[in-house]
Amino acid sequence: MTHILLVEDDERLAKLIQKFLKQNNFDVTVLHSGEQAIDYIKNTPPDLAILxxxxxxxxxxxxxxxxRQHFHNPILFLTAKDSDFDHVLGLEIGADDYLIKPIEPHVLLARINTRLRQSQPIEKPVDSIQFxxxxxxxxxxKVLLNGKEVELTSHEFELLWLLALNAGEPQNREYIHKKMIDREYDGLDRSVDVRVSRLRKKLNDNLENPYRIITVWGKGYMLSKTAWTA
Structure with missing residues (x-):
C-alpha cells in the first residue's frame, strides 16, 4: 500500500485529509511538527510527502x-499563501507540486496520483503471474490450478488479476469496487463480496475458513502467495 506522510499543524484539517486518503487506499502518517518530519523522512521514507x-x-x-538531497520521492507543498514567490521558491528547492488551501479533496487526490505515476520507473507490463x-x-x-483450467467469467478474472497483482496485501472493498465497477462504493452494494465468494469456490478454497482468498477484517480481501500447492 502506498505510504503518504502528511505534515500539517492544523489537526482538524490533517484528520480530514488522512480520512479521505485512507478511503482511497493510501496508508497515511500524520505529523504536526517539522522537527519530527525531518527525522521521519530520513528514517522511514514515505512514497510521497505533503508538507x-x-x-x-x-x-x-x-x-x-x-x-531533498537523499529523499527522491515526490514532495507536495500545501499552504494558505497564494504567492508566486513562494510557489517558485518551493519548486526551486525541490518540491514537485504546490497546492493552495482550501483544496478540493479530489483535486488533491488527482495531484497525488499524477506525481506518484511520474515518479515510477517505466516497467514492462506484467502478462502472467504464478504462485x-x-x-x-x-x-x-487463462487460469490453471494444479494443471487444470479454471473457467472464470470476465469479472471473476479481473478480480483475481487485481488480487494477484497485490498478493500478500489486503485490498479494501471500496478500492476493489472502484477498480472493478468504475464508480464509488455506496456502502450497500455487495457485488464485490459475491464475486469473491464465487471465485473462492472455483479456486477450491475453503468457503467456511478461506485460506486462499483471505478476509482481513477491517482491511479487505487478500490473495495468499503460499496456498497454491496441490
Whole structure:
C-alpha cells in the first residue's frame, strides 16, 4: 500500500485529509511538527510527502531543504499563501507540486496520483503471474490450478488479476469496487463480496475458513502467495 506522510499543524484539517486518503487506499502518517518530519523522512521514507509550508519553528521549506538531497520521492507543498514567490521558491528547492488551501479533496487526490505515476520507473507490463500451482495468464485470460483450467467469467478474472497483482496485501472493498465497477462504493452494494465468494469456490478454497482468498477484517480481501500447492 502506498505510504503518504502528511505534515500539517492544523489537526482538524490533517484528520480530514488522512480520512479521505485512507478511503482511497493510501496508508497515511500524520505529523504536526517539522522537527519530527525531518527525522521521519530520513528514517522511514514515505512514497510521497505533503508538507504544510506555514509550520511553527521548522517550516515546510526547511524540511524540503533538509531532506531533498537523499529523499527522491515526490514532495507536495500545501499552504494558505497564494504567492508566486513562494510557489517558485518551493519548486526551486525541490518540491514537485504546490497546492493552495482550501483544496478540493479530489483535486488533491488527482495531484497525488499524477506525481506518484511520474515518479515510477517505466516497467514492462506484467502478462502472467504464478504462485506454485496457480498460473494466471493475462494475455490469454487463462487460469490453471494444479494443471487444470479454471473457467472464470470476465469479472471473476479481473478480480483475481487485481488480487494477484497485490498478493500478500489486503485490498479494501471500496478500492476493489472502484477498480472493478468504475464508480464509488455506496456502502450497500455487495457485488464485490459475491464475486469473491464465487471465485473462492472455483479456486477450491475453503468457503467456511478461506485460506486462499483471505478476509482481513477491517482491511479487505487478500490473495495468499503460499496456498497454491496441490
Amino acid at each position: 504544510d509550508v506555514m509550520l511553527p519553528k521548522v517550516d515546510g521549506f526547511s524540511i524540503c531543504r533538509s531532506v 506454485d500451482e496457480l498460473h494466471i495468464n493475462k494475455a490469454a485470460r
